[in-house]
Amino acid sequence: GAWRAALLCAVVAWPVLGAAQAAVQAGAGRWPALLEAAWAERQAVADARRAQADAARAVASARLPDAPSLTLASRADRLDPRRGARGWEVELAAPLWWPGQRARALALAEAEASLQKAELARERWKLAGELREAVWALRLAQAEAQAAVARQAQAERLAEDIDGRVRAGDLAPLDLNQARA
DSSP: OHHHHHHHHHHHTHHHHHHHHHHHHHOGGGHHHHHHHHHHHHHHHHHHHHHHHHHHHHHHTSSSSSOOEEEEEEEEOOSSTTSSOEEEEEEEEOOOOOTTHHHHHHHHHHHHHHHHHHHHHHHHHHHHHHHHHHHHHHHHHHHHHHHHHHHHHHHHHHHHHHHHHHHHTSSOHHHHHHHHO
């Protein structure tokens, strides 16, 4: 019956309904706190995305696109230590931005940061919707379970009443079998 469907719904959706049950018990005034608790689990991903956007912004705003390097090399073309040429080479390399490349990299980093911020807001709204759906599914399952318990109690009272009437001879035993069914 309905109580079996409510029980099946509660068993299948148990992981999501745990948070929803806490919300129902806490009351409607606790929604922001409940949403924050659920969001805290996903906050690590949000922090990583924010750090990635900050790193991209820092790279794009640097004076050089990459770190400069210093190289020291020794060159010799001799087999005999007393003859031939020897030399040392020192090289300093500093990569430079192409014209407009730095501004485009900074604009791209800002656009990615803005996109990630919008994605986080969308994920938060989605989480709030999932939480709301879970709370209402739990409330519906609780209401269906209460209704099933009430119907069961009413059926038991009816069966007891008919049993008494059958013993008194007012009703036939067939009526008792129908009431128990």
